[in-house]
Amino acid sequence: MAWFKRKDKGIQTTTEEKKDTPKGLWYKSPTGKIIDTKELEQNHYVSPEDGYHVRIGSKEYFEILFDDNQFEELNADLSSKDPLKFVDTKKYPDRLKAAHKKTHLKDAVRTAVGKSMGKDLVIACMDFAFIGGSMGSVVGEKIARAADYSLKNNIPFMIISKSGGARMMEAALSLMQLAKTSAKLAQLAEAKIPYISLCTDPTTGGTTASFAMLGDINIAEPGALIGFAGPRVVRDTTGKELPEGFQTSEFLLEHGFLDFITHRKNLKTQINLYLDLILNQPLRIA
C-alpha cells in the first residue's frame, strides 16, 4: 500500500453543510488593509490603519453630523421623470427603477434639517450609489428647496458633494441645474447665511462647476478626487502624463481651492467651529 493512501476520508462535510463567513464582515481598503466592518463603522467609516475614507452616503453623513441621528428629511418624495424619453443601453425609467431597487433611494440627493452640536443646520447630501450621484432635475430642485428652507428660517447651509457630474439622461435640463443651484446660493449669500461646501470622493463635473466650489468655505475629506474633467479625459486630451496626486484634495488645497482638509472624525467639530466663528457666536467646543 502506498504510503500516501488515505485510510479515512478527509473532509467529511458536504457542500451544503459548509460554513462560510457571512458577507460584509470585513472591509478591504485600496492599500490592502483589512478591517472589521463594525470597527469601520465606529471609526466614521475611515480605515484606521491607512486613514482611507470609505465612500459613504447620506445615511452615514446624517448620522455623523446630526445629534443622535435626529433630523427631519425635506421633500423626501421628489422623484425623477423622463422628459426626454431617454434611451441608452437601458431606458431611463428602467435605470431609475433599478437604482431605486438597489439603493432604496428616491434620487441622488437627500436633504434634511436637524441639530448639529445643538444648533440647526440644513444639509443636502449626495448619494453616489444612485446613478453615480448624478445631478438631474430632482437633485437641483431638492438642493434649491433646501436652500430656501435655510433662507426662510435663517439656518446655515451645507452641501456634501459626491457626484460624477450632471445626469446625461436629462441632458440640458441637468446642465441648467448648475445655474439653478448657483442662483439659490447667490440668494443665500445676499442674506448672509453661511454656506459650507464639503467635497468628498468623488466631486467631479457639474458639481465642481457649481455649488461644490461656491462655499463661504470649501472643505474636503483627505484623498478625495475633485475636478471638472476626469483624469482620464485630461490625459487623453492633452497626451500628457498627469502629475502625482492630480485632482486630489491635497492638490486642490495647494492650488488654492480649498480652505482646509478635514478628517471625517473632526468634521462635525470643524464645521461648527467655523459657524461659531463666522457668526460671531459663543464657541461650542470647549
Add this chain to the structure above:
Amino acid sequence: MEYLEFELPIKELEDQLQKCKLIGDESEIDVTETCKQIEEKLAETKKDIYKNLTAWQRVQLSRHPNRPYTLDYIKAICSESFLELHGDRNVKDDKAMIGGLGKIGDQTYMFVGQQKGFNTKTRQYRNFGMSNPEGYRKALRLMKSAEKFGIPVVTLVDTPGAYPGLEAEERGQGEAIARNILEMTRLKVPIITVIIGEGASGGALGIGVGDRVLMLENTWYSVISPESCSSILWRSWEYKEQAAEALKLTAKDMKRLKLVDQIVKEPVGGAHANKEKAYEAVKNAIEKNYEELKNLSPSDLVDQRMNKYAQMGVYKD
C-alpha cells in the same frame, strides 16, 4: 538666544552673571552680592542700549531671528479658537500669507498676515515672508468674507517686500496689491493693522490700509528697505545705516509723520526677549482699538478711513 552686534555688552554681562551663579552653586563662596551687582549693571546696560537705538539697530531688531511671527501671535492670542483658512480660489495657496478666523474674548476677528519661517526649511517654505499675487488675493478673499458677515479684520504685517518673481509679474503682482489697497479703503468692517516686524513698501501696504495702523516699537515701515535704498541712491550696499536714518522708518518717525496711529511698546530687549508680554501687548491693543471702532456705522467707518488717507502728504500750496 542670539545677540546682535550692539547687544554684545549685554551678552558679556549675562555670561558673567551665569558664571557667577555657577561658582555660587559649586563652591562655598557667597556670590549673592556679586551677582546682584552684575544684575544691576545688566539692567542699566540694557536700559541704555535699548533707549537710544539707532534706526538701523531697530531694523536689525525687527529682523531678529528669534522674533515672534504672525502665526505665533495669532495662536497665542486666540489659542484653540483659531481656524486657518487657505487659498485664493484661483491658482495657489500662498504660504507667505496666512489667514483665518479666531476669537479674542467673545469677539471673532479675521486675521491676515505675512508669515516668515524660523529655520532654513521653513523660511523657504514661507518664501521669506514675500507674498505672490495669490497671497494678496487670498488676503482679499478672506477680508471680503469677513465683511460679508460683519467680522472685523486684523492684519499683521511682517514682510521684506512682495515677491519680485517672474511668475509674480505674470500673474499681476502690481494689480493684486492695487486691488487690495482699493478694497481695503472701502471695506465695511473695522480694520486694525499691526506692523509686527518689517513693513516693506507696497508688499506691506497691500494688507496695511486700516482704520488704525499700529507699529510695534522695534519695527520699520517705509517705501523701501534701507539696503535697497542705499544701493539705488548711494550705488552701494554700504550706506544702509545712513539710509535707515534718512528714510525715517522707525515707529516714532512714522507716528510723527502721522502715517501710523499708535506705537505698541515692546518688552525691554524687543518682542523676542519676552514673547508672552509682546503677545499680551498686541492683544490688548487690538481689543482697545476695536472697542473704539465697533460702534461706528459702516459708512462713518469708511468715511473716516478715507479721510485719514486723504490727509497724508506734505506739500506747498
